[in-house]
Amino acid sequence: MATAENIFGDVEDDDDTNDSRYFDIPYADTEDKSYFSSILNSPLLIIEETIKPFEHLVDDVATKLYLIKQQLIVNDLYELTLDELSAIHLYIWERSPFTTSISYLINETIRRGFTDEFRTWTPYLNLLFTSLNKLLPIEPHSIVYSGVRSCNLSSQYKDNEIYTWWTFTTCLRSIDQIKLPHYLGKSGLRTLFKIECYSGKQVPFSDEDEVILMPGFHFQVIGQLPLLDDLTTIFIREIPPSSNEIFQPISSNMTQSESREQVLSSVKKIKSRKTFKHAANRIRKMSKAIHFCSNHILDLSGRKCSMDFFKFNLNERLTEDVTILNLSKTSLTKEKIKIIAQVLQANSTLIELNLSYNSIGNFGCSLLTHPLQKNRKLITLNLYNTKLSSDAAQDLSKILMFNHHLQSLHLGVNALSNLGMKYLLNDQIQLQYLNICCNRINQHGCIHLAQFLEHNRTLKQLDIGGNPIEDNGMKIIFNGLINNETLIDLRMWHCQITDFQIIYNLFETHSTLKQLDFEGNQITDVHTQLLISFLENNKTLERINLSHNRISDKVKETLQLTNNISLVI
Template identity: 30%
Template sequence: MATSDESEAIAQHSLRITDVVNEPLAFLTPIGGYENMPLVSLEEAVKPLVPFLPAVQSHAYVAKQRCEHPTDDLTSDESASIMLYTMSWDPEDKCLYAALNKTLRSSENRDRNLKPWHLYLRLFLNALYRLPPLRGVAYRGVKLNIKERYHKDKLIVWWAFSSTTTTFKVLESEQFLGPAGERTIFEIEYESGRDIRNHSFFPSEDELLLMAATQFKVISKLNQDNLCIIHLKETPPPFPLLHPVPLIVPPVHGPVLQEPIASASVSASPKLSKPEHRNRDLERNISEQKGKSCVDLCAKDLTSRDMEIVVYYLIYDNQFEFTGIKWLIFKTSSLFSGTEKQNTANDKGNHTYLPNQNKTLTTLNLSSNNIGDEGARHLADALTNNTTLTTLNLSSNNIGPKGARYLANALTHNTTLTTLNLWLNNIGPEGARHLADALTHNTTLTTLNLSSNNIGDEGARHLADALAHNTTLTTLNLSSNNIGHEGARHLADALTHNTTLTTLHLSWNRLGGEGARHLADALTHNTTLTTLHLWRNQIGDEGARYLCDALTHNTTLTTLNLTLTEIGDEGARHLADALTHNTTLHLSSNGIGDEGARHFADALAHNTTLHLSSNGIGHEGARHLADALTNNTTLTTLHLSWNNMGPKGARYLADALTHNTTLTALIFDANGIGDEGARHLADALTHNTVRHSSFQFQALTTLILDANGIGDEGARHLADALTHNTALTTLHLSSNGIGHEGARHLADALTHNTTLTTLHLSWNNIGPKGARYLADALTHNTTLTTLRLSSNGIGDEGARHLADALTNNTTLSTLDLSCNSIGDEEKSLLNNLKKRKKHVEINL
């Protein structure tokens, strides 16, 4: 039986998880105003809240007393600011988290109403941003049916801080949503969650916090009786909806700083002293991966001090201390190998000496930690003299402009590093300047990822100056950096002189038509760039015209990504004319319509891959494309997802497939084709197959039909085709309303089919009965390697059937059974099976 404290914890956690019903979902103005406030103590931060939260000071006092020795290198004020957020008191609307989230969700006078919150938000966000950002899957829900508010493929924003659980089973308990009645559950793929358990008033609760103003895309909706499961995927907006704060790293036990840390001089020589700081988990991780060329320390909650351990024991390959029998074995082997004397000398004191480098380490992944600028300094010191590391991933680590400066200094001396990933590190224009200076001297770096760093036009100018001189960089990623047409002009000027850059990412910026014009001018002169990503840039028809004019002269660019750039029919006409020179064009989500599709149909003769997803193309546009496909001999991949072609459009494309001899992949999900459209495509699959050994004929091998509402009947048609087709290897049928009958038809096909290797059936409703049919098929099938059955209501019975089938099946290597309400006993059964069959990956 739960204690009163445990019951209170569950009740409060439940309130925060289920308050999603209060989200307005509309696009409100961005949240800001606090970012330039000083960082103060929690006592000072809550004073402006007292007039409307009279009990907040007493609760802040309790939180502060409980956070005298915080974890994660936070200060007591930072930790207590998180704890105060998780506390609740009566009346509920007068407790901090309820009042704060209500204000964040308000559309009326929000900027004015947030002013008293600025000091608290400055402290609270500084604390959250210092915790490592996590990615994964989390859940929240409500005891209501709110599916009508969430539409497939739409972008929505949750403006409040969102409490979630990482355990689906939590929501099924009586204290949360329960197993019956109307319920809506959100399955959330998050990219920037924060684990706040170490700082919660209720640390036993499994609570992961999503940041305020997080944007999501609605991927799909699944209805099972009174339960609706909505799948959301975090999608970063082109501009921040929650203004970031300049990160301050105060002394853990010292006073709170009022201003960001000033620039410090870069260490001239590496710190090689044995670290006093200990992290047993990290040391064990390093010990287990010693000798490997690639070491992965992603998302290990590592801090700046942990980098001392990484440098000393991993990059410089020093030996760990051992105790007991391990020490005896180590010392004995050292005596025989002749290294005992050297190791003993290395162990004496904390003096500085020149150790051996790790000769095998070439790739180090430290992404999604929280090493900060100090951690970057430790790594930079090591890089200055390192001669083996070629790839370093420091994405999402809060290194800031100061950390970028340390790394830039190292790059001026390092002669082996070829790839550096600094995505999402808030380096700003100043950090970009430091790295640009380094690029004018460095002669080995070939790939640099600086996306999501808010470098702006000024940072783009610094990097452009460097590109005019650098002769080794081939790939530069500057996506999501708030670069406008001025920044595009600087980069365009650089491209007219640079002769080595082949790939440039400028997606999620604000280039506009004017920026496209500058880049187009550069393309008429540049002879080396082969790939240019410009998606999410509001380029429009006019910008498309500029780029097309350039493409008629440019003979090297082969891939141009213009997804979500607001190009319509007119722009499509211009781009179609340019396709004679461009081999891979990304034009998804541009509203080009049927008329635009007609223009592209005329130009297919010169292309191998065409992306036209989310463009409002109907069955008429499908007819134009199908006519072109009938005689086309070059196109191999066609993306048509999220249009509105319907069963009629499916029929046109199916007719074309019976004649086409080159298309190998058709991505056709979310087009509303229904069972009738599935029937047309199934008929085509019986003809579009390997008919003879002539190398001139290539049959369709990949067919993506997710979210098309084909149902059991459509599954039957496709299953019939699979018994005859000998070419298809990949078939996606997720989110199609397929029940156990549809699963039976597909299972029958699998007993005969000898070519299909991948089958996706997630987000359907096959249940335990359907799982049994598929399990029976797996006992006969010898080619299927991947089967995805996530969110199908399979339950314990279905899990047992599949476990029995896997006992004898020797080919299946991936089985996804997540979100299927499988009990602990059956999970244990499957996990034991996974241990016995080490080649099989089972996702529960």
């Protein structure tokens, strides 16, 4: 059996590799890829034979394999053979340029499907699958992070939809680590995946605390935190795979104590003092499974907590360095909301609070008003689907009038109504993101919204989708945008809009908008020439979503020929 001690030792790769496998865009699909069964049915070869078919693609792979094997030492910790451990380290080996790395070449081949090129990798993939399958999975309900630079993938992952990633996906356990400059960073357009999973494989002795998700990773999208500082966060949760053809993840039925016993049993076989240190660190990490989150996240979402349990976690954990508190779908009662209010009064670390999908109501909102007025740390507040009406809007207005640190406010799927818009929107608001979708707002509420947009100088993203504002409401809003120079992302999906002329007129006069979402409206072929002219002559808009309107296939084909803009239709 084998494991690695400082696997790369004195062997240095190029400095500019920059761990690019962490940012390989996942290949998501909803259909099974039965060709993966060919991998599992192929004979298991020694590693020297598995690399021969792609030596012409990775010219120094044989030399690299030799150097890796020279630095492997033997013990029983992971029950891996020398070849199996070598296969893993070949996969995580970064080359410059990254497009010549094995991880990149494999994922690109998977995207292209079952071709002769795919067969090139079958022997090696069989060995790699076998190797990774021997590793213990991470603890159930573990949170890992993956990300993609320079693009926003939010439109490709719809809430509650189920997808499968067919490529290998490399993740990190720490959100702080993935936001370091040489990983995802803190600036530029980025997409962050926050992943709850049970089948991820911890890479042995990875200094980066690296986790690999296998091809066939099946998941459901739980929700999204829209673009904030150019970062979109997509929350996903692993679910059992729908096909036996794909590589089966380890069952989540193994208890944490059973997992710990397996590791303890393995440790007894270790003779190397340094290797024992590695094993001890691994056991220490596994013991953290009793927590529900990382050091910076307290995630109780979906849990039915007793009052004592709730008090303990909020009073004890929030005195630490917790910055994100997720209480979504926790059936909050008035008493629990009072506890939250008390905690917020004294807390100085929390920057994100998620109370979505709870029956908070107007009374609960009033309880939170005073502490949130005084809070100077909170950046994101999520009150999505929390039974709020126009009365709650008055309390929210008080919060926004005094709390200028809050940047992102989610109020979608409530009943704020037109009157709520009158109460909520004032000149003191310094939000950057506001979601008021599905709040029974019509053209009369748009009057207050337009007045707000005319004077506001901070809001960058506005979601008013799912409200029956119709053409008149859109025209009112656009009149308020004529002198607005900060809003860049406007979402008006399913708003019963028919007249594209109004949109055209706005961009003819002035607009700094870069993204528009008009999905699910009633735009037809009547304005075909106007649409073509708009797409060809537009100078500012970067993306527009016109999907699920009443545009014919023929017109869609014509519109797709324009290259000046990213068009979803």
